[in-house]
Amino acid sequence: MSNIRVHELTKIFGKTVALDHINLDLPQGSFTALLGPSGCGKTTLLRLLAGFEQPDEGSIHFGDRCVASEREHVAPEARHIGVVFQSYALWPHMNAAENIVYPLKTRKVPAEKIAAKLEEVLGVVGLKGLEGRNIEQLSGGQRQRVALARCLIADSRIILFDEPLANLDMHLRASMVEALRDIRERTGATMVYVTHDQTEALALADKIAVMEKGEIIQFGTPEEIYTTPGRESVARFVGRGGLVPARQIAGGGDKPARILVAGQELDVRGYGGQGEVRVLLRPEDLSIAEAGVPATVVQSIYRGPVHELRLRIDGTDAEVLIDNRSNIIPGSAVYVAVKDGWILPR
Ligand SMILES: Nc1ncnc2c1ncn2[C@@H]1O[C@H](COP(=O)(O)OP(=O)(O)OP(=O)(O)O)[C@@H](O)[C@H]1O
Numbered sequence: 001m002s003n004i005r006v007h008e009l010t011k012i013f014g015k016t017v018a019l020d021h022i023n024l025d026l027p028q029g030s031f032t033a034l035l036g037p038s039g040c041g042k043t044t045l046l047r048l049l050a051g052f053e054q055p056d057e058g059s060i061h062f063g064d065r066c067v068a069s070e071r072e073h074v075a076p077e078a079r080h081i082g083v084v085f086q087s088y089a090l091w092p093h094m095n096a097a098e099n100i101v102y103p104l105k106t107r108k109v110p111a112e113k114i115a116a117k118l119e120e121v122l123g124v125v126g127l128k129g130l131e132g133r134n135i136e137q138l139s140g141g142q143r144q145r146v147a148l149a150r151c152l153i154a155d156s157r158i159i160l161f162d163e164p165l166a167n168l169d170m171h172l173r174a175s176m177v178e179a180l181r182d183i184r185e186r187t188g189a190t191m192v193y194v195t196h197d198q199t200e201a202l203a204l205a206d207k208i209a210v211m212e213k214g215e216i217i218q219f220g221t222p223e224e225i226y227t228t229p230g231r232e233s234v235a236r237f238v239g240r241g242g243l244v245p246a247r248q249i250a251g252g253g254d255k256p257a258r259i260l261v262a263g264q265e266l267d268v269r270g271y272g273g274q275g276e277v278r279v280l281l282r283p284e285d286l287s288i289a290e291a292g293v294p295a296t297v298v299q300s301i302y303r304g305p306v307h308e309l310r311l312r313i314d315g316t317d318a319e320v321l322i323d324n325r326s327n328i329i330p331g332s333a334v335y336v337a338v339k340d341g342w343i344l345p346r
Contacts, residue, residue, distance in 0.1 A: 002063060002157035002190045003028045004049065009058035011044050018044040020214035021058065026207075028157075031184055031191045033201035036211035037237065042194040045211075046160050049192060050083050051076035062158060082151025082159035082189070084144060090135045096146050097122075097131035103154035121149040124179055126172075141168040145176075152183060161193040165200065177203055198238050202226065210234050228269070228342055229280065235344060241282040242320035244313055248277045248343060257343055262315050264293045270343025279341045283308075283321045288328070289337035295320070297332045311336065 006024040010017070018041045026032050034042040047053045049060060051067065051074060059069035062081075067074040076083075090099045097118060104114045122128045125145040135143060144164050151159050164180075165173045181204065184191055195201050201208050202222040210218045210225060210233075218230045229235040235243060246259040252272035259266050259279060268279055288309075295311040298319065302308075306323035311334065313320065320336070328334065 004158065004190060005061040007059045009048065009060065010056050011048060011053060012056050017214050022216055024209060024216065026190060026192065028190055029188045030207060031193065031205050032207045032209060033193045033195055033205035034209050034211060035195060035198060035201045040211040041214040042211055043162060046162055046192065046194050050081065050160055051079050082154060082156030084147045084151060084159065084164045085162040090143060090146055092135050095132055095134050096127065096138065099135065099146050100149045100153055103150060117153050121152045124152060124183065125149045126175065141172060155187065156189055158190045161191065163195055180204060210237065230345055232344060235280045239282060240321050241280050242318055243278045243280055243344065244318040244320065245316055246277050246279045248274050259343065262293050262313050266338050266341065268341035268343060271345060273346065277343045277346065279343050281320045281338060281341045283323050285338060285340040286320060286322045287337050288322060288324055289335050292335040292337040295334055295336050297328050297330050297334060299330055300327055
């Protein structure tokens with residue numbers, strides 16, 4: 001069994017509570033991204049899962065097996081998991097191929113089977129032709145792929161990734177994202193993935209755990225996290241958008257929520273209720289129009305096919321972004337049409 005159960009997991013370094021009673025239930029074969037600002041505890045959680053640290057409180061189960069608690073500590077190598085950490089040591093005295101096949105050698109797998117497996121995983125991670133190189137002759141990204149190939153060849157049921165794509169250029173990143181999806185489909189391994197990069201998390205994961213100050217503040221599908229953030233920090237951290245003060249006057253829940261923004265009535269999504277709220281408005285739901293919410297252009301940045309306009313909603317300090325085909329010079333008065341928005345839960 002390779003589901004992961006984390007119960008009330010707590011880790012304290014001196015005065016820093018790096019993890020504060022974390023609970024997580026990750027089904028077998030799931031792919032979970034841990035997302036959050038620097039210092040929120042992502043790496044600490046991963047290191048505890050890997051067995052590089054011991055918890056101060058709480059427990060970790062892989063299937064029915066307790067691997068960490070106040071009393072229990074299963075050593076990293078006895079957890080039978082794959083680890084692709086940025087700083088994860090490869091054997092420096094072995095070449096890439098020797099590093100990759102190491103888990104099979106220790107299991108005394110026949111040589112021809114090892115050779116066939118090696119060919120296969122080299123293809124998956126895109127390292128064909130480099131297998132004879134020594135580790136110090138490989139770039140950071142290539143070393144990470146060696147580490148990934150080693151997990152694949154070992155058929156790890158649980159694989160932990162710490163920013164595995166951070167050292168790769170854009171094109172290689174894209175092809176590795178594809179490779180990871182593919183690996184996941186083929187192996188059914190349970191994967192936990194730490195990243196700073198929200199686009200990567202949205203593209204890869206089936207669940208995202210957003211962390212802040214040692215806590216999981218929202219756990220949901222990428223779509224839930226993006227379209228219905230539970231609090232301001234999630235709304236600000238994931239995707240672009242602006243939080244605009246508004247007054248909810250009717251509706252919400254199953255029905256559209258009617259709000260007033262700068263004197264204009266709008267229908268958006270949100271829970272039922274009335275009173276002062278803040279609404280998240282994302283660029284893809286906004287456009288410059290003949291009529292709508294009055295605003296002033298503050299800044300315009302050319303971003304390839306579009307001009308990203310930063311607008312201040314009149315009568316507020318709140319700013320929103322719009323991707324517009326043409327440029328509008330800062331200082332111009334405009335109207336914003338709003339197709340959709342999300343009222344932050346009170
Ligand atoms: N060995 C340690 N000793 C003392 N404090 C630590 C140690 N490891 C982590 N911390 C602290 O615990 C908190 C969480 O750190 P962690 O590395 O888990 O964050 P992170 O979310 O992975 O950050 P980043 O995205 O910057 O890597 C931080 O405040 C960090 O300074």
